[in-house]
Amino acid sequence: MAQGKIIESKDIREAVRVTADVCVIGSGAGGAVMAKELAERGAAVVVLEEGGAYFRESFTGVIKDSMAQLYRNLGVDATAGVPSVIVPTGKCLGGTTVINMGTCFRVLESVLEEWQDQELQGYRAEDLAPYYDRVEKIIQVQEVKPEIMGRNGEIIAEGARRLGLHPKPIRRNVSDACKGCGNCSYGCLEDAKQAMTLNYIPLALQAGATFYCDTRAEVIVHDEHCISGVAAKIYDRQTGAFRQHAEIAADVVVLAAGALNSPALLLKNHLANRSGQVGRNLKLHLCTRVAGIFEEAIDGHHGVSQCLYIDDYLDQGIMLEATFTGPSSQLAGLPGFGKELWDLAHEFRHMASIGVMVSDTSSGRVRADGHGNPILTYTVNQEDADVIKKATMISARILFAAGAKKVIFTGYGEPVLNSVGEVELMQDRKLRAADFMLMAFHPMGTCRMGAHRKNSVVDANLESHDFRNLFIADASVFPTSLGVNPQETIMAFATKCADYIAGHVL
Numbered sequence: 230m231a232q233g234k235i236i237e238s239k240d241i242r243e244a245v246r247v248t249a250d251v252c253v254i255g256s257g258a259g260g261a262v263m264a265k266e267l268a269e270r271g272a273a274v275v276v277l278e279e280g281g282a283y284f285r286e287s288f289t290g291v292i293k294d295s296m297a298q299l300y301r302n303l304g305v306d307a308t309a310g311v312p313s314v315i316v317p318t319g320k321c322l323g324g325t326t327v328i329n330m331g332t333c334f335r336v337l338e339s340v341l342e343e344w345q346d347q348e349l350q351g352y353r354a355e356d357l358a359p360y361y362d363r364v365e366k367i368i369q370v371q372e373v374k375p376e377i378m379g380r381n382g383e384i385i386a387e388g389a390r391r392l393g394l395h396p397k398p399i400r401r402n403v404s405d406a407c408k409g410c411g412n413c414s415y416g417c418l419e420d421a422k423q424a425m426t427l428n429y430i431p432l433a434l435q436a437g438a439t440f441y442c443d444t445r446a447e448v449i450v451h452d453e454h455c456i457s458g459v460a461a462k463i464y465d466r467q468t469g470a471f472r473q474h475a476e477i478a479a480d481v482v483v484l485a486a487g488a489l490n491s492p493a494l495l496l497k498n499h500l501a502n503r504s505g506q507v508g509r510n511l512k513l514h515l516c517t518r519v520a521g522i523f524e525e526a527i528d529g530h531h532g533v534s535q536c537l538y539i540d541d542y543l544d545q546g547i548m549l550e551a552t553f554t555g556p557s558s559q560l561a562g563l564p565g566f567g568k569e570l571w572d573l574a575h576e577f578r579h580m581a582s583i584g585v586m587v588s589d590t591s592s593g594r595v596r597a598d599g600h601g602n603p604i605l606t607y608t609v610n611q612e613d614a615d616v617i618k619k620a621t622m623i624s625a626r627i628l629f630a631a632g633a634k635k636v637i638f639t640g641y642g643e644p645v646l647n648s649v650g651e652v653e654l655m656q657d658r659k660l661r662a663a664d665f666m667l668m669a670f671h672p673m674g675t676c677r678m679g680a681h682r683k684n685s686v687v688d689a690n691l692e693s694h695d696f697r698n699l700f701i702a703d704a705s706v707f708p709t710s711l712g713v714n715p716q717e718t719i720m721a722f723a724t725k726c727a728d729y730i731a732g733h734v735l
């Protein structure tokens with residue numbers, strides 16, 4: 230079998246016209262897995278990726294370089310709504326897996342049970358286990374080792390245990406080369422974090438797949454019921470100027486452009502929306518940060534960025550993850566301006582922080598602007614605001630139990646707590662969603678899967694209800710919030726979908 234290729238804008242001299250068995254749009258957690266699994270079964274696979282191809286040699290460890298190379302719109306996409314929620318995503322070969330923290334979870338059984346009520350066949354834990362096993366082997370999922378955990382994780386574990394909670398090391402997709410340098414979300418400097426560029430993409434290339442980078446899918450070519458290919462535009466990586474057209478004739482099209490861009494592309498193409506559900510049901514996993522200031526130097530930036538989790542409150546939609554990033558992003562996630570923020574910056578080395586993640590019951594929507602770019606609307610309901618407040622209070626108690634002298638949360642108004650007593654006083658304070666600074670790293674649900682075409686976009690095989698041979702294999706297919714970090718589940722679902730396509734469609 231001939232080795233595949235990565236073709237970049239600089240390699241393109243003329244318009245591209247190719248025929249493939251499968252055209253995959255997007256090379257992230259869903260797209261890369263589809264490419265490898267189908268290419269290894271003998272399919273001619275072409276992948277279109279809007280972002281550039283970047284590898285360790287081009288990672289500088291400087292946040293502004295990483296934001297420019299690897300993030301979509303410098304990582305500042307946000308929802309319209311009160312409050313506005315920042316939703317960063319990746320735009321590069323390997324998609325958001327290149328900039329994620331590496332945290333891996335399997336979907337919760339309670340979530341799968343909820344999906345059973347929606348008559349989804351093939352999604353019990355035992356049905357999915359072989360796919361997760363396959364993924365975990367390839368991306369090298371392992372627990373954070375004590376020697377690279379870092380003091381941030383250790384001190385939060387101490388506080389949690391003092392309160393009778395059960396902190397556990399996170400499982401991550403990393404090789405043994407991980408030194409815990411804390412740079413996960415800016416491109417791994419050691420090639421330790423197993424982004425798609427280090428496993429599924431090389432394996433897909435080995436099996437003959439071709440990746441066109443700097444190439445944005447624009448049109449999904451179709452007749453009334455069937456898909457026949459994709460038309461794309463190739464842009465110059467440096468200048469952003471249009472360079473060439475690309476046309477890929479394909480028997481099967483797999484949309485894996487992520488939960489924001491997959492629905493936007495469908496909407497732009499007036500496709501697959503007879504249910505009216507494309508772009509609806511946007512779930513985010515609302516996140517905020519709670520930081521404790523300690524006498525001792527914690528140096529939280531030394532050690533695995535996201536290293537420890539506390540799932541004691543998962544049944545209430547709360548996941549706590551000890552998370553610490555480099556100074557500029559860590560401080561940007563905290564409240565205060567001018568002198569206040571300057572003073573906080575001086576306490577940076579003495580800071581420990583917990584990332585709060587809430588399984589949202591609120592719901593938003595993705596629409597497409599005239600160019601097919603996603604526009605996000607999302608209103609955080611009071612139920613979720615109450616859960617965010619509760620999670621903030623639990624985190625503050627953990628930090629005080631660990632010995633923090635004060636705790637800062639992202640609430641506007643009075644975000645500094647000086648004692649556990651002040652945490653308890655929060656109980657009676659009504660906090661609205663707009664009182665918090667919120668971010669979200671897991672957009673999902675915008676092309677949801679379901680047994681019935683009237684309220685879902687794809688069926689249990691991830692095939693569009695409306696168009697034969699159009700599959701969606703990314704975060705957009707989840708019927709509800711997952712409650713845990715989603716990358717591994719996206720990969721497992723894509724593996725399952727590839728098995729179906731190889732066995733029943735090609």
Ligand SMILES: Cc1cc2nc3c(=O)[nH]c(=O)nc-3n(C[C@H](O)[C@H](O)[C@H](O)COP(=O)(O)OP(=O)(O)OC[C@H]3O[C@@H](n4cnc5c(N)ncnc54)[C@H](O)[C@@H]3O)c2cc1C
Binds near residue numbers: 255277325329702719
């Ligand atoms: C900072 C950060 C940290 C995170 N940490 C974790 C973590 O620790 N664990 C975890 O489970 N999850 C984490 N996530 C989320 C996780 O990485 C994503 O949920 C997952 O990668 C989504 O997979 P996907 O296939 O849906 O989309 P992506 O991985 O985002 O891939 C989509 C790709 O499609 C491309 N694309 C979009 N439109 C087009 C088009 N029109 N034409 C061609 N290409 C297109 C994009 O450029 C992108 O490369 C994190 C996210 C962020 C932002």
